[in-house]
Amino acid sequence: MWGKSLPGGNRSRCCVILSSSLLALFSAFASAAPVVEREETVNGGTPQTWDLAQDAKLTVNGAQTLAITADSSALIVNPGSSTQQISARNGSTVNLSGTTVTGVGGLAAVFLSNSNATIDNSTITGNRVGLQVVRDANTQIGSQVTVTGGTTISGGTGGALVSAYSVLNLIDSSLLGTGANSYGLRLSSGQAIGRNSTIVGGREGVVIGFDPNEVQPAVLSLENTTVQGRTGAAILVDFANRADSTASITLTNSSLLAGNGTLLDVKGGANTSLVVNGSTLTGDIVTEQGSTTKLILQENSTLTGQLHNVASATINDSAKWVLTGNSNIDQLSLNNGGSVVFGASDAFYQLNVNSLSGDGRFVMGTDFSTGQTDLLNVTGVAHGTHELLIASSGVDPASGQPIRVVQTAGGDAQFFIERDVDLGAFSYALAKSGNDWILDPSTRTVSPGARSVLALFNTASTVWLGELTSLRTRMGELRFNGGQSGAWARTYTNKYNVSDGSGVGYQQRQHGFTLGADAPLPLGDGQWVIGVMAGQSQSDLDLGAGTSGSVDSYYLGSYLTWLDAQTGYYADFLVKANHFRNDAKVGLSDGSRAKGDYDNSGVGGSVEFGKHITLADGNFLEPYTQWSAVVIEGKDYSLSNDLRADGDRTRSFIGKIGVTAGRNIELGQGRVVQPYMRVAWAHEFAKNNEVQVNNNVFNNDLSGSRAEVGAGVAMVVAKNLSVHADFEYSNGQNIEQPFGANIGLRYTW
Incomplete structure (x- = not known):
């Protein structure tokens, strides 16, 4: 009713007529109502209308009344009471507690002009x-109302x-428009402050317009409050x-x-500012041509939606704006972790x-199989330092x-x-090209996904070799208990630094x-001696930058x-089958x-x-040569980001x-300790x-030579028990083994 938009000067006349009509109508009620001159209390009886003269006071205690009008007077309605319309003007005070107010006809259920009210735990x-x-229609003196305690209006x-000039404080209460x-x-x-409350309209939740005769800034401040427009915008601002x-x-x-879907709809030449603190919003902000909207997101707020014709958006304090469509902004400023x-x-x-400033982050997406990409287009000037997370x-x-x-521009x-930026098999650097910024294909390097794939295909061979080792490392000194049946066990740990022919390095x-x-x-x-063996190993890969892999091997x-004890010659033949379970996690x-x-x-x-070769004083030399070969099954597989890998057989x-x-150092009582050192040269012949x-x-090539040094000790600790340790x-060229450790024991009978 109040402030309804009408053409030209009709708005002013409308408000005067409206106020006069309301006064006349309430006067009609008063003509048949008891007049309270000083102080009156209603405790029951037949419901009737009441008219309060200046400086009068009416108290209603658990009773029913018809309409009540107050002029420069005081009205107190206590719990359990019910009334029809309440009208207060000219500096009146109204206190409603636990009250039911039901309006009839076209009047507001509670009407306050140049008056104050407190409404608690009531239904209006x-x-x-x-x-x-x-x-008041003829003054600049407004009304103030505080609504609390679960009141529903x-x-x-x-x-x-x-x-x-009027203020509504809405605390722990609800406002509801019931019509379509x-x-x-x-x-x-006017001004309204809402806290822990709900505001719902059949179309818009909140409508902000203007007082046709006294244009003042409209102020809406909400905390822990929900505003809902059931079929329209949550908030409509229209200043005609x-x-x-x-x-x-x-x-x-x-x-x-x-x-x-429109959170804020600004039209009619309105100049609107929206500040969002610690809130999560989903919907659009729409501004009509000729109107102005300024948006500030801060304190970890999130807005998911489009901004249409917004004059400025400032995103601060780790707040973010999530686009759901193409958007246009005149000025955009990102600060203190703000992001788009x-x-x-x-x-x-x-x-x-049109204008970009600050220091923030833009999170962008791409579909590089089709060439589609998000684009930040600054049609004017851009300032500041901004991160791109692509x-x-x-x-x-x-x-x-x-x-x-x-x-x-x-x-x-x-x-x-x-x-x-990781795109398939390669990663691309960001480069400046004129006034634009591009992902430059000339700077590409092997991506973490591709590196993990190459590493896993390589690792199986080093896993196999770490499990194999030489005869001495595998079973210790067999000459301690020659010709006897036995059982043995060994545990081992190895570290490799690998850099293959594709430049992929990992640990x-x-x-x-x-x-x-x-048994012999x-x-x-x-x-x-013929024997069987079985075992298990686990290898963990570290490729850096959050990328890792693992290989579980069962063999x-x-x-x-x-x-030959007489000549000292020996030969060792071994065959081994493995099953590998490979897993990659790519950062x-x-x-x-x-x-x-x-x-x-x-x-x-x-x-x-x-x-x-036995020498004097228990010393010995043991020259040897070892040749090993393995073929590991090739495999096709994909990572969860659709990177595809096809590996040939690894050899x-x-x-x-x-x-x-x-x-050999004799310790007496059949005990012997044998320290030793070892040097070797090895060459990997497999290529391509x-x-x-x-x-x-990619060529997963580990071919090349390497030098090995080692030291260890073997020892007979009892008649049928020997132990050994080897480092x-x-x-x-492509592999470094910073350390390898092997500890084992053998029992014979």
């Missing part, structure tokens, strides 16, 4: 407006209306092209719900900004052309990325155990060993993770020849030549272990 229902808080046209086109709250240049009208809206930990997120990963938007992908770019992600802005840590048993063959005077093997440039896994198998063997063929020097990553061919270091 109007056919049109539940609560009307207005100034409703009306067919709207819950509450507040005019210029109703509002929950209307501010006609009054250029001097402004609206200020502050939301703190509050919610806006809009039936038409370009929507879902399967949709691509363009943000047009979504990674397992799919390679559709072409080798640069990918433009920022376009500017000028300015000194700097854009950067924390890590090169591998392996630990595992092997169990075995053997009935030929050659016990010179031949079964058999060996045949020949020792991507955008902070997300990809993973993948596969199983494969391998089979290989080794042959070792050597001679034990390894290593030749080694070395010598061990040591000494090809792997395809998204059809890009080694190796370094070469």
